[in-house]
Amino acid sequence: MDTTPLLRRKNITRPSGITSEATRSEGEEELENEIEAELENSPVEQVALTVPVTDDPTLPVTTFRMWFLGALSCVVLSFLNQFFWYRTEPLSISAVSAQIAVVPLGHLMARTLPDRVFFKGRPWEFTLNPGPFNIKEHVLITIFANCGAGTVYAIHIVTVIKAFYQKHIGFFVSFVVVLTTQILGFGWAGIFRRYLVEPASMWWPANLVQVSLFRALHEKEKRPRGSLSRNQFFLVAFICSFAYYVVPGYLFPMVTSLSWLCWIFPKSVLYQQLGSGLYGLGIGAIGIDWSTISSYLGSPLASPWFATANIAAGFVLVMYIVTPLAYWLNLYKAKTFPIFSDDLFTASGQEYNISSIITSDFKLDLAAYEREGPLYLSTFFAFTYGVGFASLTATVVHVSLFHGREIWELSKSAFQEKKIDIHTRLMRKYKQAPEWWFMIILLINVGVTIFACEYYNDQLQLPWWGVLLACTLAIFFTLPIGIITATTNQTPGLNIITEYIIGYLYPGYPVANMCFKVYGYISMTQAITFLQDFKLGHYMKIPPVTMFMAQIVGTLISGIVYLGTAWWLLDSITDICNTSLLPSSSPWTCPSDRVFYDASVIWGLIGPRRIFGDLGIYEAINWFFLAGAIAPLLVWCAHKAYPDKEWIRLINMPVLIGATGMMPPATAVNYTSWIIVGFIFGFLVYRYRRDWWQRNNYVLSGALDAGLAFMGVLLYLCLGLEDISLNWWGSDLDGCSLATCPTAKGVYVEGCPVFK
Structure with missing residues (x-):
């Protein structure tokens, strides 16, 4: 050269x-x-500004410190996240907390552990202390922690069967389902690494938060004159976040959703429907609480502005145009039900008695269903499913139109040398995890799953062909959804289409429906998670074989701990998840599991044909499939007609249409707060204070996550265990008690006015 x-x-x-x-x-x-x-360097500016283009291959990686601290962080996060998952305001402790907490422990072990070399000169030579605690060890510990962050989706099946349906499922059967669903996605991840990890255009925005934090915690940096170093900035932001969370977490919970319209009109159903951030449209509602902002959509600081803008447009379209029009036109008897609710109703607006339509062998009692009458949804809930239909077809069409040629070129050149960026070139120095490792894991998991579903069919209900069909759906959608996630930080879900398909093919079996959804949806989501971790290792130059080992072990540990914690809570807390029997002050209301249960009734027990098909009320919702397929085509045509208008290409229809996919359990205030913060940092700060954004944006995101998590755990340990709480007007999360009332004439619901 x-x-x-x-x-x-x-x-x-x-x-x-x-x-x-x-x-x-x-x-x-x-x-x-x-x-x-x-x-x-990466052609993506955010990556070029954040990720270092150097590597030190001499740093020790597979150390005793890494295995010990990695396993410990995985166990602790798995336990805490499952413990808080059943609560009314679930606290999700991200891997960032462990990422910070292990730093002093790692340095302490480096100072105190003996450096004696065991089996010196032999292939298995090792030492407990190979030298200073380094950044690559820290990355692998964080990969372990990532396995314990969030939740294990298959736990929903166990919770719904035991707590909502109050039926039997064995611990061993539950363990097999949890383990196979968590590891199955590893096979898809291995297949699609070359498409979703190596290309520079697949940049995975969420990883930049962790990369920034790693650099802040490990790189020696001279403090700029008149400013703070990244370490100092992180410490200040962390302390502020930690101290502030005592306000929404204990002293003044109302700041979680400040719905000022409800305060101005305390006796108006209409204004409370408009203004409630938790039970209504959330007009003007805002949450001054990081958990409100980041709980469902992730950190707005990690979202690129074009993705934030697409989500904002989709939210406004569904929440402020489609929903009000449908409600006030009384579409599908909308005024008989709350404007925003995930409950299931009878035609008279009362809550549906699901237990009355289930037979003793856990199937639909058709005669009882005919007596009870058809099941109704709130209009928003019905449209949420329509949005899910549209988002799915939009994803396939969008990826085909905008990324089809790129995918084809990558496929043709998969085994040829091709132009690579600095990060992929540096990673070529390390031994790759061969693809056949992933295929063996995939085949073993599919075999074990088929055996479990056939042998324990009385508990799982899913036939063998259902397992194969779920796997086919997962592998088909992993690539297009992976591209969306890798470029926008948003992941469209397969939960609705999986429920829809098995509901038509195998109606009347709620557990089969849940299992099919988990195997079809979560194996794809797990593949995306594994790929995101691969990309983090790619940015931080972690040997791929070591990454493979850490992910497998971390997934095994997290599955065991999650299931054990859930089983303990379900057996030890009286009436857990049963809001009709729990005391009003009880936090164990399981909001996300309630949505999962509702879905099992709609798609599994009753079946889509009796709700969204020719025997149902909401048949017209199926037109959303066509609308979703057409929308990206319109954008593509506009881009071809006006190629100089770059902003047209930034319209991402899968993200825009699927913007409200997290609602429910997410509420309006989660979105309004997230969008505002995303606009401030993703647009204003990024455009007008680029130097500050480059140094501090992702560090701030990590500090806010960590401060919230540590104070949340501390509040529970100090006050929650002793049931010490404040009871004053600021303790009311929303202050909009009338927002859930119907407005149809003559409908009586307890605690609501009757309109005449």
């Missing part, structure tokens, strides 16, 4: 007479390497 033009751009001249590689000075070679690295 002739670097003379590059050197000229850097105001460097090559000394006279020096023309060969061998005779160039070391300083000049280093400078040229630096220039080459800069030119090979």
